[in-house]
Amino acid sequence: TTKLSKEKVEITKEQQALMKIITDAYNRHQIPQDVAKKLLQDQYSAEENFLLLTEMATSQVQVLVEFTKNIPGFLSLDREDQIALLKGSAVEAMFLRSAQVFSRKMPSGHTEVLEERIRKSGISEEFITPMFNFYKSIGELHMVQEEQALLTTVTILTPDRPYVKDQQAVERLQETMLDVLRKLCVLQHPQEPQYFARLLGRLTELRTLSHYHTEMLASWRMNDHKFTPLLCEIWDV
Numbered sequence: 065t066t067k068l069s070k071e072k073v074e075i076t077k078e079q080q081a082l083m084k085i086i087t088d089a090y091n092r093h094q095i096p097q098d099v100a101k102k103l104l105q106d107q108y109s110a111e112e113n114f115l116l117l118t119e120m121a122t123s124q125v126q127v128l129v130e131f132t133k134n135i136p137g138f139l140s141l142d143r144e145d146q147i148a149l150l151k152g153s154a155v156e157a158m159f160l161r162s163a164q165v166f167s168r169k170m171p172s173g174h175t176e177v178l179e180e181r182i183r184k185s186g187i188s189e190e191f192i193t194p195m196f197n198f199y200k201s202i203g204e205l206h207m208v209q210e211e212q213a214l215l216t217t218v219t220i221l222t223p224d225r226p227y228v229k230d231q232q233a234v235e236r237l238q239e240t241m242l243d244v245l246r247k248l249c250v251l252q253h254p255q256e257p258q259y260f261a262r263l264l265g266r267l268t269e270l271r272t273l274s275h276y277h278t279e280m281l282a283s284w285r286m287n288d289h290k291f292t293p294l295l296c297e298i299w300d301v
């Protein structure tokens with residue numbers, strides 16, 4: 065008979081503390097309400113929608129930088145590597161954030177307006193489809209907020225981003241986070257032993273999306289759309 069490995073999974077005190085720091089930081093750093101509120105006010109032209117999304121993207125980059133500074137160990141990485149990790153993960157972190165926003169079904173019905181504006185902002189259908197498929201696939205996971213925060217952290221701490229010099233140092237940090245996330249998944253979804261693997265599978269899907277994103281930016285560029293200095297810096301557009 066097959067002996068099921070009923071390994072007793074338990075999160076240590078240190079891991080509990082680490083998870084709390086990251087989840088609190090993740091919840092604390094959100095785009096300001098006045099930016100999100102504009103979703104409900106301004107007009108609906110493709111131009112207006114693009115400008116609104118640009119403002120949200122710019123605000124989200126600032127939020128991401130602030131959040132990342134709260135990841136234990138991040139600020140002790142080489143300074144240039146910190147920048148390389150932020151540049152390399154910004155798109156993926158943003159798509160994770162928007163997927164979580166869509167799967168949360170925001171109370172004040174923002175999601176419908178937000179979806180409307182994304183669909184009518186000059187993004188071609190070939191990018192819209194994979195984007196919303198991703199949103200759906202994240203929604204189906206019903207992640208708890210700790211999982212969302214840790215998954216974003218794991219994405220930021222990806223060692224093989226371009227220009228990262230000390231990959232080992234990043235790998236050590238990422239391993240620490242992956243260990244907590246793995247245990248959390250086992251404890252939160254006991255009926256689904258493959259849940260952790262499914263979560264990591266989404267990170268692969270994210271990388272595909274970020275290739276689409278580069279083309280999205282290029283096609284906006286072609287139609288003479290302006291980005292903000294911060295977005296130009298983080299995405300080399």
Ligand SMILES: C[C@]12CC[C@H]3[C@@H](CC=C4C=C(C(=O)O)CC[C@@]43C)[C@@H]1CC[C@@H]2C(=O)c1ccc(O)cc1
Nearest residue numbers: 095114117118120121124158159161162165182291
């Ligand atoms: C990623 C994105 C900009 C950031 C948006 C996201 C949709 C939903 C969001 C929800 C947020 C919240 O509720 O906290 C923060 C901003 C984000 C994460 C947009 C979808 C496409 C857009 C984009 O790629 C884009 C890139 C450059 C631009 O100039 C304009 C848009």
